[in-house]
Amino acid sequence: MTPDPKALAFDVFGTVVDWRSAVIREGEELGKGKGLDVDWAAFADAWRGRYAPSMDRVRRGELPWTRLDDLHLASLEELLGEFGVVGLTEREKERFNEVWHRLDPWPDSVEGLTRLKKRYVITTLSNGNVALLTNMAKRAGLPWDLILSAELVRHYKPDPETYMMVPGLLSLRPEQVMMVAAHPNDLRAARANGLQTAYVPRPREFGPQGAQEAPDLSFDLVAEDFVALADKLDA
């Protein structure tokens, strides 16, 4: 019998917010203003496609510690070339790169988090850097108790240092923390470090025809969204 969790640690990109729609929307706005003919859905998917490989370079030590904002910017520079986008100023590139600070929550996220906050400590546990997560939360109204980021330990998920940061900083035992994520690989790494796990699939993360990870129902909880998670956790 596992204990009741005291704190819930949330993956953010894809789990709490919909990254794809905002990148497409802001890409289209940028493209209209500049007269560009770009498939922005393909651009969004390609940008996100570079996310894990770029962090893996840091995790393997091929790059020194680099904030996600800067990994995103390096990927953006490459993709602008690949997609034939020219004529953006440095300021326009920086502004577009910060679209990752302006992602919208899934429709249930704010309601579910607001309920869960009444009973549990709710924190991010994201590879996003602190500034990104802070700006996102203010814009989207995400009511975090605190912002925990890979940046604080200079390790990206799924390195153990990230998961262990949560019980360490909150003076809890690992099993008193429940990781909430839409991605089974994140949850399996959390479980390997002793955390409880809640799986909230987000079938629209990669778009209407997007690839799905194979379902994995081995986690402590499975809920269809954050409101259902609040129900299951009596919040």
Add this chain to the structure above:
Amino acid sequence: MTPDPKALAFDVFGTVVDWRSAVIREGEELGKGKGLDVDWAAFADAWRGRYAPSMDRVRRGELPWTRLDDLHLASLEELLGEFGVVGLTEREKERFNEVWHRLDPWPDSVEGLTRLKKRYVITTLSNGNVALLTNMAKRAGLPWDLILSAELVRHYKPDPETYMMVPGLLSLRPEQVMMVAAHPNDLRAARANGLQTAYVPRPREFGPQGAQEAPDLSFDLVAEDFVALADKLDA
């Protein structure tokens, strides 16, 4: 002409919350239950009196990094002896030590912070550890955007690493951060690291007859409480 700040970093003990009243109140409750005859105001002042010296031992390297909760507990053990308090269980000591998680805000703190949050990023910048600050905020309704603590850089204020953490993690320049504190020494150290400064004296911090630091009106702003600070910062 200094720029408008983007983020406000708050000292917590004494600036946002009244530590003395809660320590006295919980001491008295503990004492009644145990039939103890203790001057709990003197006890509170003595406990707080060990705060800076205990952190200085860490700052000088005489102690390895130690969380404030653990420094508080070591001081408590000593003071229980000095005040002749015997017969507390380990659990009772731990529970009393956590009174620092249960401090009440000054009457203007929540209203002022709530207004300031609409326009600025508001964060703690405290020597309190993350668990302490998180528990305090949930209990007291302090609406922080994020929790920044000496614990994250393993340096206590006034070490420069603490002040520089705020612009570093928020991707701001030092002058875009304003330190808010009731203690001129904290503000002078923040200023030496390039932060803006707002002085909010809390004349009741050390009780009705408590010692006052000499007033220092050299800071960028002086406000009598957080509501007045919100007025001055157009929040």
